[in-house]
């Protein structure tokens with residue numbers, strides 16, 4: 001059985017896909033959590049992804065806990 005669901009582990013090749021979708025403006029908090037989880041356990045991806053991840057988080061206005069601050073209410 002495949003592990004699926006919002007917190008299923010990402011593979012390295014999926015990580016870059018998720019990241020580029022997030023950089024494209026996809027607002028997917030679960031995907032962002034999965035990206036964070038992957039880079040925390042994968043130094044190779046962390047080197048590539050940490051900077052992008054910071055960009056995505058800034059872009060999405062996420063707090064450290066990973067929740068949208070204003071959820072689109074401005």
Ligand SMILES: [Zn+2]
Nearest residue numbers: 011012042045
């Ligand atoms: Zn990786």
